[in-house]
Amino acid sequence: MDAMIKTEQNCGLSQEQLDAHWMPFTGNRDFKKDPRLITSAKGNYFIDGDNRQVFDGLSGMWTCGAGHCRDEISEAVSKQVSELDYSPAFQYGHPKAFQLAHRICDFMPEGLNRVFFTGSGSEAVDTALKIARAYWRKKGMGTKTRLIGRVKGYHGVNYGGMSVGGIAGNRALYGQGIDTDHLSHTLLPENAFSKGMPEKGAYLADDLENLVALHDASNIAAVIVEPLAGSAGVLPPPVGYLKRLREICDKHNMLLIFDEVITGFGRMGAKTGSEEFGVVPDIMTTAKQLTNGVIPMGAVISKQEIYDTFMEAGGPDYMLELPHGYTYSAHPVACAAGLASLDLLENDKLVERVKTMSPIFEEKLHSLKGVKYVADIRNYGLAGALTLESAPGEPALRPYLVAMSCWKKGFYVRYGGDTLQLGLPFTVEVEEIDLLINAMGDALGELA
Numbered sequence: 001m002d003a004m005i006k007t008e009q010n011c012g013l014s015q016e017q018l019d020a021h022w023m024p025f026t027g028n029r030d031f032k033k034d035p036r037l038i039t040s041a042k043g044n045y046f047i048d049g050d051n052r053q054v055f056d057g058l059s060g061m062w063t064c065g066a067g068h069c070r071d072e073i074s075e076a077v078s079k080q081v082s083e084l085d086y087s088p089a090f091q092y093g094h095p096k097a098f099q100l101a102h103r104i105c106d107f108m109p110e111g112l113n114r115v116f117f118t119g120s121g122s123e124a125v126d127t128a129l130k131i132a133r134a135y136w137r138k139k140g141m142g143t144k145t146r147l148i149g150r151v152k153g154y155h156g157v158n159y160g161g162m163s164v165g166g167i168a169g170n171r172a173l174y175g176q177g178i179d180t181d182h183l184s185h186t187l188l189p190e191n192a193f194s195k196g197m198p199e200k201g202a203y204l205a206d207d208l209e210n211l212v213a214l215h216d217a218s219n220i221a222a223v224i225v226e227p228l229a230g231s232a233g234v235l236p237p238p239v240g241y242l243k244r245l246r247e248i249c250d251k252h253n254m255l256l257i258f259d260e261v262i263t264g265f266g267r268m269g270a271k272t273g274s275e276e277f278g279v280v281p282d283i284m285t286t287a288k289q290l291t292n293g294v295i296p297m298g299a300v301i302s303k304q305e306i307y308d309t310f311m312e313a314g315g316p317d318y319m320l321e322l323p324h325g326y327t328y329s330a331h332p333v334a335c336a337a338g339l340a341s342l343d344l345l346e347n348d349k350l351v352e353r354v355k356t357m358s359p360i361f362e363e364k365l366h367s368l369k370g371v372k373y374v375a376d377i378r379n380y381g382l383a384g385a386l387t388l389e390s391a392p393g394e395p396a397l398r399p400y401l402v403a404m405s406c407w408k409k410g411f412y413v414r415y416g417g418d419t420l421q422l423g424l425p426f427t428v429e430v431e432e433i434d435l436l437i438n439a440m441g442d443a444l445g446e447l448a
């Protein structure tokens, strides 16, 4: 029989049960020695296996901005489950898919009005990349296949997204993906401790001109960037950078894709990063906040001209214009969650609330400047991050130690690489911000 370890804390799970689950993006060996189990959630808090209340400093995983277990969403989901639990995604439709697509367009910048549903952010990214390549082929420009991403970019875990992504370790482990090229990242040392958008770095967009000179625009399909790079540790775009990318894409007839899986639906204090930063892409990918994290779902939103191109080149009407989709595209339960979530964002004026709370968060977060090992602080909207000086030979150690200490103190924060990341709930209160940042300060103070 397997031994029970720390029974109360582990919710009675046996070692065998713990071992059976190969956890994603987790130090499995470390976790299973001392599991951090979450058993319920309400509002801005998780309840853990010891019945402790833990403040959710990342809104789940950038997903639950409206807070956890909102009645409006729970009710919509449970009603949907008993009314229409599944509906075939191909060749048949259900009304909520069309209603949600139309509702998403209310949150989009003008011109983005055709919505393709996926099951996650990674699927949204790979869908967008496939649409971009197929679009040029449909237009008779089939040599335009090359995809350009950015160093430090994160576009999910599938092979397309991983290839345009700029996380170096991926190639070491998973080998080469599809043929891509990369712009430089925008994390300049001279911008350290910038509040909001850094002043310097618009010139980095000119990298794209260099790649055009190298490959020729006749071979390039699209450029994909996160308007604010999230997983790399919250890198807001330098002033003027995104506008410059847009100009170069227009000049050379290349599509611009914004991956707004984190920034879409409110986190920047605007409906999208595109709205906040004043630059409209040709295609946008979204997920996470779309359903407030309740049911997995992603969405790719494209300009009408792209959709029309597929329709016009589609052959007879009964033929597929885009042979692509997922069993769970536009899942009815996800659509119900999406409709309820977007209503919540609007009815509770949560996007406006992000705008109001952002300067308070910014001020408090930057109060950690000068604390031991804090090498940089960045923020925008209700997203923020610290970079910590690396322990010798172990760049990821200190963020891990701080996050673990915060968890013990009742605060969930994300750690990754040499950064600590925060994505506060849109419903956060000022006192909660104070307590969270104070706890992080204390945890940093504990570092040897």
Ligand SMILES: Cc1ncc(COP(=O)(O)O)c(C=O)c1O
Pocket (backbone or CB within 6 Å): 120, 121, 122, 123, 125, 154, 155, 156, 157, 226, 230, 231, 259, 260, 261, 262, 287, 288
């Ligand atoms: C910008 C961006 N794109 C794509 C993804 C992948 O989304 P998912 O984990 O839902 O596949 C993420 C996830 O964090 C993301 O931040």
